[in-house]
Amino acid sequence: SIRSMLKPTSFTSVNPSSTARKVFEITRIRCSSTHDTAVVSRGNVSDEVSNVRRSGNYPPSMWDYDFFQSLSSNFKGEICSKHASELKENVRMLLNKEDLDSLHKLELVDTIQRLGVSYHFQDEIKRILEAMYSTNEKLHSHDLNAVSLKFRLLRQHSFDVPEEIFKEFMDESGKFKASLSKDMKGIVSLYEASYLSIKNEKIMDEAQGFATKHMKDYISDINNTKDKNLIKLVSHALEFPQHWREPRQEARWFIDFYETSAPAEDYVSNFLYFAKLDYNMVQSIYQDDLKYLSKWWKDTEWGEKLGFARERLMECFYWSVGYNSHPEFSYGRKVLAAITAFITTIDDIYDVYASLDELEVLTKLTKRWDAAELDQLPDYVKVCFTVFYNDINEVANVAERKHGVSILPFFQKVWTDLFDAYLVEAKWYHSGYKPSLSEYLDKAWISISGPVILTHSYFVKANSMNHEDFQSLMTYPNIIRLSATILRLADDIATSSHEMERGDNPKAIQCYMNDSGVSEEEAREHIKYLITETLKELNEESARSSFSKPFIDSCLNLARMSLNVYLYGDGHGAPTLKDKERSTYLFVDPIPIEFSL
Ligand code: 0FV
Ligand code: MN
Ligand code: MN
Ligand code: MN
Ligand code: MN
Numbered sequence: 001s002i003r004s005m006l007k008p009t010s011f012t013s014v015n016p017s018s019t020a021r022k023v024f025e026i027t028r029i030r031c032s033s034t035h036d037t038a039v040v041s042r043g044n045v046s047d048e049v050s051n052v053r054r055s056g057n058y059p060p061s062m063w064d065y066d067f068f069q070s071l072s073s074n075f076k077g078e079i080c081s082k083h084a085s086e087l088k089e090n091v092r093m094l095l096n097k098e099d100l101d102s103l104h105k106l107e108l109v110d111t112i113q114r115l116g117v118s119y120h121f122q123d124e125i126k127r128i129l130e131a132m133y134s135t136n137e138k139l140h141s142h143d144l145n146a147v148s149l150k151f152r153l154l155r156q157h158s159f160d161v162p163e164e165i166f167k168e169f170m171d172e173s174g175k176f177k178a179s180l181s182k183d184m185k186g187i188v189s190l191y192e193a194s195y196l197s198i199k200n201e202k203i204m205d206e207a208q209g210f211a212t213k214h215m216k217d218y219i220s221d222i223n224n225t226k227d228k229n230l231i232k233l234v235s236h237a238l239e240f241p242q243h244w245r246e247p248r249q250e251a252r253w254f255i256d257f258y259e260t261s262a263p264a265e266d267y268v269s270n271f272l273y274f275a276k277l278d279y280n281m282v283q284s285i286y287q288d289d290l291k292y293l294s295k296w297w298k299d300t301e302w303g304e305k306l307g308f309a310r311e312r313l314m315e316c317f318y319w320s321v322g323y324n325s326h327p328e329f330s331y332g333r334k335v336l337a338a339i340t341a342f343i344t345t346i347d348d349i350y351d352v353y354a355s356l357d358e359l360e361v362l363t364k365l366t367k368r369w370d371a372a373e374l375d376q377l378p379d380y381v382k383v384c385f386t387v388f389y390n391d392i393n394e395v396a397n398v399a400e401r402k403h404g405v406s407i408l409p410f411f412q413k414v415w416t417d418l419f420d421a422y423l424v425e426a427k428w429y430h431s432g433y434k435p436s437l438s439e440y441l442d443k444a445w446i447s448i449s450g451p452v453i454l455t456h457s458y459f460v461k462a463n464s465m466n467h468e469d470f471q472s473l474m475t476y477p478n479i480i481r482l483s484a485t486i487l488r489l490a491d492d493i494a495t496s497s498h499e500m501e502r503g504d505n506p507k508a509i510q511c512y513m514n515d516s517g518v519s520e521e522e523a524r525e526h527i528k529y530l531i532t533e534t535l536k537e538l539n540e541e542s543a544r545s546s547f548s549k550p551f552i553d554s555c556l557n558l559a560r561m562s563l564n565v566y567l568y569g570d571g572h573g574a575p576t577l578k579d580k581e582r583s584t585y586l587f588v589d590p591i592p593i594e595f596s597l
Contacts, residue, residue, distance in 0.1 A: 073284035116251025144186030450484020
């Protein structure tokens with residue numbers, strides 16, 4: 001039986017990342033320091049700093065090395081993969097069926113995306129959507145759900161669809177027809193479609209307002225004859241639109257939802273079984289990534305030697321899964337998680353721990369890209385940058401071997417830009433300077449590290465490098481700026497209260513309060529408005545960008561992750577039990593599978 005096949009002993013684990021592992025496993029030059037603590041005064045810049053050093057007062061990590069090492073999964077090995085690929089072929093056959101009507105096909109595509117398995121069927125999905133786009137088949141089907149679904153899926157896949165296709169649902173005064181409110185499924189679909197809008201789309205704005213209102217009415221009106229599943233779906237949608245959700249979390253939610261709400265059709269049990277198995281198998285790869293990373297983190301010795309900084313390995317890993325969740329992307333995930341951990345620590349050096357004098361010297365010396373040059377700085381700086389240079393050099397090496405061009409100078413440039421922006425902010429803080437919102441944002445989309453993350457993601461992700469892309473990356477194109485701006489604004493909403501308490505430069509909310517004299521609450525509303533407008537620009541830019549799809553996806557995904565991690569607070573710096581619970585179901589607990597087939 002399948003149950004017995006899934007016993008741990010019957011699998012030989014195939015490690016998909018064994019080659020990647022080798023390249024990231026570097027011979028790390030150890031620091032010669034024998035000091036136990038990070039606060040060490042020596043050289044000429046740090047004589048007086050030990051009494052000005054601050055703490056971020058961040059909570060300790062919720063995860064430790066032994067826990068990561070204890071992770072294990074039954075869902076790996078050949079028997080498991082073989083079984084999954086049979087189930088997968090059944091899904092593929094259904095997608096390839098010629099005689100399905102178009103609404104049915106769209107719903108299948110949507111379901112597959114929400115179940116988190118669409119990465120297996122990119123070609124089929126593309127073919128279905130292309131056919132729908134080019135034949136214009138049943139574009140005006142008078143069915144709000146069908147039109148909305150088609151609009152959303154086509155736009156998600158960068159097809160050009162005008163907002164005017166919704167005109168048939170509006171009356172002469174430009175309002176959506178009141179009679180539509182009876183079609184709650186259609187309304188939810190319209191709502192989800194409205195998040196694919198670009199700037200200045202009046203119909204889409206109208207659609208979002210209309211749909212949101214009716215959805216809120218629907219769930220607040222207590223009436224027990226209502227469809228329980230629809231209430232669940234409406235609440236879930238109102239909490240956060242599908243387009244901006246993080247796909248793994250959405251998959252976990254939707255698999256449960258689909259189990260109780262799916263249509264009574266033959267294919268459903270196959271879909272569900274495949275989705276669960278795939279989820280668990282992908283999770284087992286994440287566990288391998290995490291085991292590797294926790295070993296890597298332990299070897300940095302940053303936990304002990306840079307104890308003032310946030311230790312956030314799990315949270316950093318979650319970001320990297322958000323950038324690319326595909327199982328074969330282990331190497332990229334590990335690199336990007338490590339980079340996120342570097343940034344988290346170095347950001348704390350600049351914002352919390354170091355003196356301004358130290359930071360001036362540090363920022364100048366780090367440009368030479370050599371830990372030996374950091375002699376006049378305290379040991380904690382050397383511990384930090386020895387590891388940092390080694391690992392970034394190694395990532396550049398791998399990328400250079402793969403792409404045949406020199407990449408290290410480019411990495412050096414993006415990191416240097418980040419440190420320069422950090423220093424500007426530190427000077428603002430120490431001098432009490434209050435920048436205007438626009439002056440602040442000009443630096444802040446860089447100081448939040450968006451350009452560093454996205455440019456590195458390009459090189460660890462791309463199979464082949466395109467020269468135009470490379471030239472374009474150098475200039476920090478719009479798509480990077482927009483994605484990074486969303487990260488910055490979302491971070492400011494969640495972290496700036498704590499930052500102001502502790503002492504930091506003014507963030508977006510405070511800058512806008514200074515600019516316009518409004519209350520903090522009004523400023524927060526304004527920043528949220530800026531986020532929604534920037535998301536529209538990002539939609540537009542991503543549809544017309546000449547970058548390859550994997551890179552465009554990284555930019556969208558960084559924005560998605562930013563909205564997600566900061567939705568209920570500072571999920572990165574000060575994660576709560578809610579964040580812990582999410583990590584547990586994403587990375588620790590498999591979905592229970594009943595072997596009914
Ligand atoms: C945010 O912390 C943070 F941890 C960053 C930017 C490093 C990790 C990267 C990502 C989260 C993508 P914090 O709020 O202290 O950042 P700022 O820039 O506000 O100091
Ligand atoms: Mn900072
Ligand atoms: Mn900070
Ligand atoms: Mn700061
Ligand atoms: Mn912040």
